[in-house]
Amino acid sequence: MHFQPVEQMIDEAYAARPQDEHEVEPPSTNDALDDVFGSGPSSPTAEHGHRDENDASGAAHPSDIRRLQTEHTTAGYREGITVSKESSLQAGFDEGFSLGASIGLRAGQLLGLLEGIAEAVRGRDDANSSKVLKLTTKAREELSTENIFKPDYWAEDGNWKYEVKPAAGTEEVLFADVADAHPLVKKWSSVVEEQVELWKIDRNVLDDETGLRLEAVVDEPLGSGAAPTAKKPLDW
Numbered sequence: 001m002h003f004q005p006v007e008q009m010i011d012e013a014y015a016a017r018p019q020d021e022h023e024v025e026p027p028s029t030n031d032a033l034d035d036v037f038g039s040g041p042s043s044p045t046a047e048h049g050h051r052d053e054n055d056a057s058g059a060a061h062p063s064d065i066r067r068l069q070t071e072h073t074t075a076g077y078r079e080g081i082t083v084s085k086e087s088s089l090q091a092g093f094d095e096g097f098s099l100g101a102s103i104g105l106r107a108g109q110l111l112g113l114l115e116g117i118a119e120a121v122r123g124r125d126d127a128n129s130s131k132v133l134k135l136t137t138k139a140r141e142e143l144s145t146e147n148i149f150k151p152d153y154w155a156e157d158g159n160w161k162y163e164v165k166p167a168a169g170t171e172e173v174l175f176a177d178v179a180d181a182h183p184l185v186k187k188w189s190s191v192v193e194e195q196v197e198l199w200k201i202d203r204n205v206l207d208d209e210t211g212l213r214l215e216a217v218v219d220e221p222l223g224s225g226a227a228p229t230a231k232k233p234l235d236w
Contacts, residue, residue, distance in 0.1 A: 096158055100149075102175040103182060107143040110188045114139050117195055132195055139191075142184055153182065 118136040121129040141147070153161055164181040166173045179185060196203060 092158070099158075099175050099178060103148060103179040103185065104145075106176075106179040106182075106185050107148060107188075110185070110192050111136075111139050111143050113192050113201075114188075114195065117199055117201070121199075128198060135191060135195070139188055143188060148182065148184055153184075 114132065114136045118133050121132060155161055160178055160182075162181060162183055164173055164178050167177055180189070195201075
């Protein structure tokens with residue numbers, strides 16, 4: 001058996017191929033929507049002229065994909081806000097209301113004590129009386145709502161910026177702990193305690209809701225022409 005050399009077989013195949021025959025390349029497509037609405041493997045192929053017409057119309061009209069994407073993104077954003085409001089708005093309001101009420105109650109107690117002392121010593125001409133009157137005026141300014149809830153003490157999400165420690169014997173921080181740790185509340189708590197000790201005020205009497213209450217007394221004119229007696233010192 002005689003085998004033909006490999007080099008000779010290649011030369012014969014090349015010689016048998018017509019010289020004027022050119023390799024036909026598949027037609028290129030330029031469909032603007034081909035990346036979205038691509039043809040499946042079993043879809044029929046349109047004629048070349050019809051494809052050129054579709055290419056021209058696709059190039060003339062811009063795609064709506066970006067507009068649709070923007071609309072769906074906006075709709076999803078709005079829906080997310082609505083759902084989050086329903087799930088967290090009430091809980092956030094309840095927590096913020098309770099915390100704000102605790103701080104407001106503490107500040108109101110301090111200011112009320114100072115105002116009570118200032119009203120009791122009004123008319124006295126001594127240094128301590130003048131000092132408590134000035135302290136009351138300053139406390140009204142610093143313990144106001146605008147100063148207590150300044151951005152210096154609170155973050156945008158409603159959390160406090162100052163250090164808060166739980167009460168002795170507990171591990172959980174309560175609203176009362178947050179109120180007592182507020183810098184302005186801490187400052188005026190010390191001031192009020194000094195005034196309470198100075199004027200020897202028994203705070204247990206103030207906390208007793210079942211104690212005696214002073215009845216309203218109507219001022220009557222003096223029955224005689226005697227001069228009124230001098231005011232006596234405060235009897236706490």
